[in-house]
Amino acid sequence: MWQSESEDGGGLAGECVLCGREQELFRLPGTGGRFCLACSADLATVLLLKEEIDAATLNGRDAEGLIEELSEVSAAVLARSQSTDFGSLQR
């Protein structure tokens, strides 16, 4: 039997990169950081919306609704974060 208990990406307690709270942390692909459940959910939404906006822009579609949604979620994430440089999450 093989054991790979550290491969699930969750269940690790620590300080959330974004809000600084001591919580159970989850790794979010594409960000290089570990976040609590609430932050990782918001960030996942942000990343998803960015992808959708990129795709819509490339295809010449109207992304206004998506951009509006993105700014709302981003504002919520930024409001929760303390001193994290949000821009450093993107490379």
Ligand SMILES: [Zn+2]
């Ligand atoms: Zn957090």
